[in-house]
Amino acid sequence: MSGAARSREAELAARQQQLLIRSAELRVTLAHQSQTLQGPLALADQAVSSVHWLRSHPQWPLGALLLLAVIRPRRALAWAGRLWWGWGLYQRARSWLARGERKVP
Numbered sequence: 001m002s003g004a005a006r007s008r009e010a011e012l013a014a015r016q017q018q019l020l021i022r023s024a025e026l027r028v029t030l031a032h033q034s035q036t037l038q039g040p041l042a043l044a045d046q047a048v049s050s051v052h053w054l055r056s057h058p059q060w061p062l063g064a065l066l067l068l069a070v071i072r073p074r075r076a077l078a079w080a081g082r083l084w085w086g087w088g089l090y091q092r093a094r095s096w097l098a099r100g101e102r103k104v105p
Contacts, residue, residue, distance in 0.1 A: 054061055069076040
């Protein structure tokens with residue numbers, strides 16, 4: 001092997017070491033910065049778990065709504081209107097987002 005080839009090989013090995021050190025530093029930085037997201041992400045996970053539970057046990061929210069309708073019919077009607085409005089808003093947003101997804105190549 002010639003001196004130029006050995007020199008190039010040594011440069012590449014040194015560059016590889018520098019990149020490995022930089023990569024380790026970036027991993028430590030990312031781990032430290034991601035700790036600030038643990039709280040919000042845990043809350044989001046809890047919300048997703050709650051929605052999954054409600055979808056698999058629909059009798060509980062329906063029972064609560066029925067109880068509310070029996071005990072406080074006026075309040076139940078007010079909440080029904082709000083829920084109907086929210087459902088419509090959800091449907092419109094979902095439709096709008098679906099249209100946007102089709103446009104992306």
